Amino acid sequence: MTDPSERTGTLYEAVGGTETLRRLSNTFYDAVLADPLLAPVFAGFTTTHIEHVAVWLAEIFDGPARFTGELGGHQSLLRAHLGLRITEEQRLRWMELMTAAVDKELPGDELLRRRVLEYFAWGTKIARDVSAEPPGTDLGDPGPTPRWGWEGLR
Ligand code: HEM
Numbered sequence: 001m002t003d004p005s006e007r008t009g010t011l012y013e014a015v016g017g018t019e020t021l022r023r024l025s026n027t028f029y030d031a032v033l034a035d036p037l038l039a040p041v042f043a044g045f046t047t048t049h050i051e052h053v054a055v056w057l058a059e060i061f062d063g064p065a066r067f068t069g070e071l072g073g074h075q076s077l078l079r080a081h082l083g084l085r086i087t088e089e090q091r092l093r094w095m096e097l098m099t100a101a102v103d104k105e106l107p108g109d110e111l112l113r114r115r116v117l118e119y120f121a122w123g124t125k126i127a128r129d130v131s132a133e134p135p136g137t138d139l140g141d142p143g144p145t146p147r148w149g150w151e152g153l154r
Pocket residue numbers: 038041042043044045048049050052053056077080081084086090091094119120121122123124127128
């Protein structure tokens with residue numbers, strides 16, 4: 001089935017919920033920390049990062065709004081990237097490693113794969129742009145956490 005309008009339910013349900021997103025996050029950060037271009041960016045990495053990314057993705061893909069409820073929401077996510085000065089080369093490597101992680105952890109559903117990777121392509125550009133601003137920059141109110149569905153950004 002490839003027509004997005006024929007797909008029901010949320011991307012969160014289709015990926016298999018928070019448990020799968022945790023596995024995706026885990027596989028991805030194993031690769032990031034072994035990567036010479038990205039590892040230095042993640043010098044302050046702790047294992048809570050893996051869980052926080054899984055909780056963020058759950059909300060993006062229309063699951064529980066726990067990142068908003070417990071972890072500071074959209075603004076806090078953006079603020080976490082301030083001052084990182086992410087280069088386009090680093091963003092592309094991030095995408096390459098995430099694509100490999102998606103292929104491993106979310107096999108067999110081409111439309112789901114495409115939608116999930118489209119979110120990451122969109123989100124990494126925002127992270128790169130925000131990261132050019134110094135730490136502490138006032139970002140104003142970025143609005144609620146975005147939601148991604150079978151037809152993309154809503
Ligand atoms: C869709 C794309 C992205 C998502 C969903 C995402 C998600 C997150 C989340 C949820 C956090 C907070 C983690 C925590 O609270 O522990 C975070 C922090 C961070 N992100 Fe991202 N991120 C994205 C893109 C990127 C990119 C492209 C890079 C660099 C190449 C990056 C580098 C970092 C770093 C270094 C931190 C930690 C900052 C700190 O030490 O507090 N992120 N990200």
